[in-house]
Amino acid sequence: MATTKDEASRGDHINTIDEKKETLQENTDLENENGLEQQTSEPPWSVFSKRMKIWIIFLVSVSALISPFGASMFLPALNVLSDVLEISPTQVNISITTYMVCLAHIEIANRMAWTERPNFFMKIAQAIAPAFLGTLSDTSGRRLTFIICFVVFSIGNIGLALQTNYIALLILRMVQAVGGTAAIALSMAVVADVATSAERGTYMGYAGAGILMGPAFGPTIGGLLAKYLGWRSIFWFLAIFSGLLCVVFVFLFPETCRNVVGNGSVSPQGVNCSVISYMQQRKLVKLTPDRIMPKPKRPKTPWPNPLVTFRILAEKESGILLFYNGLFFTGMMVTVSAMPELFYAAYGFDELHIGLCYVSNGVASLISSLTMGRIVDWNFRRHAKAMGMEIIEGKQQDLSHFPIERVRLQVVITGHILGIIGMVLFGWTLQCKTHIVGPEVALFIMGFGVTSAFNITNGLLIELHRGQAAAATAAVNFARCLMSAGGTAAIIPMCRAMGVGWAFTFIACVYVGLLGVVFWIMKEGMGWRIDLDEKKRVKKEQEERKRPKGEDSFA
Secondary structure: OHHHHHHHHHHHHHHHHHHHHHHHHHHHHHHHHHHHHHHHHOOOOOOOOHHHHHHHHHHHHHHOOHHHHHHHOOHHHHHHHHHHHOOOHHHOOOOOOOOHHHHHHHHHHHOOOHHHHHHHHHHHHHHHHHHHHHHHHHHHOHHHHHHHHHHHHHHHHHHHHHOOOHHHHHHHHHHHHHHHHHHHHHHHHHHHHHOOOOOHHHHHHHHHHHHHHHHHHHHHHHHHHHHHOOOHHHHHHHHHHHHHHHHHHHHHOOOOOHHHHOOOOOOOOHHHOOHHHHHHHHHHHHHOOOOOOOOOOOOOOOOOOOHHHHHHHHOHHHHHHHHHHHHHHHHHHHHHHHHHHHHHHHHOOOHHHHHHOOHHHHHHHHHHHHHHHHHHHHHHHHHHHHOOOOOOOOOOOOOOOOOHHHHHHHHHHHHHHHHHHHHHHHHHHHHOOOOOHHHHHHHHHHHHHHHHHHHHHHHHHHHHOHHHHHHHHHHHHHHHHHHHHHHHHHHHHHHHHHOHHHHHHHHHHHHHHHHHHHHHHHHHHHHHHHHHHHHHHHHHHHHHHHOOHHHHHHO
16 A cells, blocks of 8 residues: 555656646746747847947947048148148139039039038048948958058049149048048948947947047147148048058958848958958967858949939938938038138138147047947937847847837937037137137037937938948938038128127028938838838739749849
8 A cells, every 4th residue: 555655656746747848948948938939049139249240340440530530631731732832722723524413513613612621522532432332342351441541542642742832722622522421331330230220329329439539629730731741741640540551451341231241141252351361260260170151142243333322311200310410410521611711810820720629529420429328329229129129149130110219219319419509609609709718618518418319310320221231321421511511611701791799500400300300201101111111022023023933033
């Protein structure tokens, strides 16, 4: 009897264990259905480690310096060049057949002071160049396009250091702009290559830090060089700087373009393969000789198609965002371009002191870039938690029905208001010729506010066009530079006609109305995005129906 009872007890115990195992298996299956299985089976957005991501972002941030350095280091030397080249407005015949696209703006340029014209035409070139080079990088890789940018930028600066007449100055400033400005589009595209939406705000801030350090320290460096080594040393400095960057990128920058290396797991070939990537591949083959490596795609090198950028401009949501982004950023661009003349008139500063006046604006922009990205990511996590969206590190989230417009633009509102306040203060402190601290504080407030709004809307545009990140950033440059070109042409005549205070107050009033665009996108943006995705889906289905049956096998 005792033996029978013991056997029954052991049988019940075994049954209990089996039931627990079944329950545990059911819980495991349920967890897998809720996303754990997806976490292990789906590939990560990027195979690059966190340290490698930081290295990549650091390199593109430094590379993006060439554009603002090329634009801002030149500013303190404008008055010096006026004396050296001995050119008056009546002697200038602006007819540059090399850039036919500029013809539409010649009438504006003819009304500008001659010292403003090189920057005007540089902005036109800055608007056009990324439309070509950005689309090239989306199809053929970031490395090739970066190297092209550095080479063109170096050639432009060597020519500028050697030129002796005004027409050569105009043409070579355009060459310089073609190489410099595309680096900004590439930097933002690299962030989209390696960072998910949940972490993109922080990485965008780091990448943008280099872009915004240019206005902070470029005029100061330019002023020092112009004062002690002559104005030609500015361009020799830029040529050497871009040459060093070219060498660093050839050896140490890995390819990140998702159309070439996927999430980084596909081995790059040819010019897409850096020296460090080649060494890593050899090491990996030795460590895992039996591992089957993903077959690399053969990157095509088609003729750059700027129509991709213009299609983004034509989309409803993207077009409105670009209008807001370009017009609001124009306020800061007209401010920094007018500073040499305004500060000389108010305080009698020379090129070195004018260069130092840019530091407060640039430092504020840098602080904004490094801090506001984290707030953007925090706001993303807050909304994701409220909607029950799970954020898995290294995995891209599905934003199809996520209000990314509201999430990003909620943070923009504060920056927009600060930008307006800074602009009004700047105008009236100069009008009243207060102590220099007054306009410098205004520049700090403006720099922080405008940069916050500009960077966040840049990031939102990349979210909307993750597969064409460089083309999207090129669209930003196109809108921003064309509007800035018009703004820099108008600001000095406005200050002379209205007074400095009222001129900047007028611009601030325009920006008060522009704030309504932010709320409009927050309310309607998600609906516009869903409608556009549906139109694209229907169009794709129609194209597939029209395609011959045998064609699919070759796709």
